[in-house]
Amino acid sequence: MNKQDVTQSLANVRIVLSHTSHPGNIGAAARAMKTMGLEHLYLINPERFPDKQADIMAVSAVDVVQNAVVCKSLDEALQGAVLVVGVSARVRDISQEILTPRVAMPQIVQQAMQQPVVLLFGTEMCGLSNDELARCQFMVTIPANPEYSSLNLASAVQLLCYELRLAAGLDTIPAPELVPAPAEQLERYFVHLEQTLDQIGFFRTQHSTKLMYKLRRLYMRARLEQEEVNILRGILTTTTDFRIRQNNKTNQ
Amino acid sequence: MNKQDVTQSLANVRIVLSHTSHPGNIGAAARAMKTMGLEHLYLINPERFPDKQADIMAVSAVDVVQNAVVCKSLDEALQGAVLVVGVSARVRDISQEILTPRVAMPQIVQQAMQQPVVLLFGTEMCGLSNDELARCQFMVTIPANPEYSSLNLASAVQLLCYELRLAAGLDTIPAPELVPAPAEQLERYFVHLEQTLDQIGFFRTQHSTKLMYKLRRLYMRARLEQEEVNILRGILTTTTDFRIRQNNKTNQ
Structure with missing residues (x-):
């Protein structure tokens, strides 16, 4: 599998929201998509769209909202x-293959490396209709609290786009550059520490070997x-200097 | 590691939201928590709380909002x-250990099996303050689009609680019971199919062995x-019956 094909697969993923009631959810879903690097949003007969509330909730993903394809x-x-994959929280009455996001996403990414795939989300209240279910090759369900499993629509979009991003190999974070000390520097520190503790008389009441291990x-x-x-050794030097000065x- | 200890670890996880501006985000965070089985919400000086908007966004997680501890x-x-773990999107100026949720959560769950741990979230606009960062043992950052990495607060809560749930081993979904056909039943179907295709004269124009493999x-x-x-064999039977009737x- 070519690394570039995998990372570019997100461009082939279409998020389809069917008959969404609240325009705020459309905007929040757009924001969730953009933070994970997805951009193709399709809306089937949204109740209110375009709408100011969608733009507000999108924050800096207004471009995704404005480029949304209304169907x-x-x-x-x-x-x-x-490939059409349905997303549903209510699985009792579905007799279709149902996968968790972590199992499903690698399959979806593999297909999306070459051709368009759809993640299909139903309405906030009722999920997917039977006609919509019949168009899906398989279903994805998010593992959730059995006593309350109803995620907010945009939260579900966020979660699935996150799993897609990880499955596409984009799992790195811009970590700060840490400069760990090499072994020999650590050893010089421990020698310095032991000498200092000895000089200030700490080992008169403590067993030095045991304490140094701790x-x-x-x-x-x-x-x-x-x-x-360097900071710790500076403190040690100042400690003994202080005694000398005193x-x-x-x-x- | 005892299985029960692991799954009960979620009860030891405290979600702390610091100086949250929008009460709607508090409600949405409560909903996100409850869907993943978390319940302990702490709020440090929220701008507006309690607030009707928090209850609206919480939907069926109003209990989490009402039990929230205001500090x-x-x-x-x-x-x-x-253990205090900070959640941050802006990592450039942080010189602290930063882990992805998938790497961090198993560590957090392991600690939470015995004692309370905190996931600390900063404000919507500015994230965590330096004083808050200084209280964290390490940081967690969600892998995101480098061009727009700012998740909605409740979406970030949703995602981290989801990863916590999976790390606690609660990764199953209530899948419907499928009844796959055993090998011998499949073989009888293929024999029936081949006989029927032969009877209706389909193999006069097609190579039977090759086609049956397809x-x-x-x-x-x-x-x-x-x-x-059973349905497919019923169709085959009706097909030949129809010819006989004709x-x-x-x-x-």
């Missing part, structure tokens, strides 16, 4: 799609950075 | 928590259920 029929919205455990677990080692003062 | 300080909200491929891929095999009519 008069299911046929129009599914035109050209080689302090090692703490600092190893923290995975010290180079800058942090002694000088006393001796004057 | 005057960060100290109050973190009281008793042995039809097998289709029906095997569909993973037929028992009821479906022949009888012609011969009369």
Whole structure:
């Protein structure tokens, strides 16, 4: 599987919202899509659209809302799609293959590498109609609390687009550059620490070997950075310098 | 790791929202939490709360909103928590360990099996303050579109609670009971199909072996259920019966 094909597969995924009641949900869904790198939004007979509330909820995804394709029929919205996947919370009366997002998304991404696929969402109140279900190759359901499994429409869009993004291999985050200290720098720190604790007389009441193991455990677990080692050694140096300064003062 | 301890770990997870501006987001966050089986919501100095808009957006999670603990300080909200994890979209200026939800959540669940842990969310506009960041053991960031990575607050809550739920092993969905046909039933169907196609003269123009392999491929891929095999065989029987009835009519 070509890495580039996989990441570009998101461009072949169409989010279709059927008969959405609240325009705010359309805007929120557009925002959810854009944060995950999806852009093709289709709306089947939305109750109110275009609408100011959709733009407000979209925040910086107003472009997705403005480029949304408004369709008069299911046929129009599914035109050209080689795979239609329905999203539903109510699965009791569905006798269709139902997968979790984590199992389904890699399959969807694989198909979307070459041809358009559709994720079909029903209305806020009733989900997908029987006619809509009949157009789906399979269903996706989000694992949820059995006592209250009704996610907000835009939240469901967010979750599925997130799983799509991860399945497309776009799972990295812009982490800050940490500069961990190498082993030898850590060892010099521990030698410095032990010397200092000895100088200030801490080992008169504590067993040095045992205590050094405990302090090692703490600092190893923290995975010290180079800058942090410098700060800690600076504190050690100042501690002994302070004693020297104090002694000088006393001796004057 | 005891299975029951893991699933009960969600009860030890506290969602803390700091200085939330819009009460609708508090309600939507409560709904997101409840759908994933979480219930402990803490609010640090919310701008407007309680508020009708919070109840509206909570839908059937009004209980989570009503039981929310309103705190005057960060100290109050973190009281008793042995692990505080910050959630942030803006990571450039953070020099802290940052993990993706999928990597972080198993660690959080493991800790939550025994003691309270906190997921700390900042304001809608500015995220976490420096003082809040300084209280976190590590950070979680959701992989997102680098050109627009700002998720709605409740969507971020939804996503992290979903990952928590999966990490706690609650990843099943109430799938309908399918009754797949066993191998021998499928073979009887294919024999019946071949006989029927032969009787109606379809193999006069088609190579039977090659064609039967193609039809097998289709029906095997569909993973037929028992009821479906019965329907398909019923169609085959009706097809040959129809020919017999027609022949009888012609011969009369």
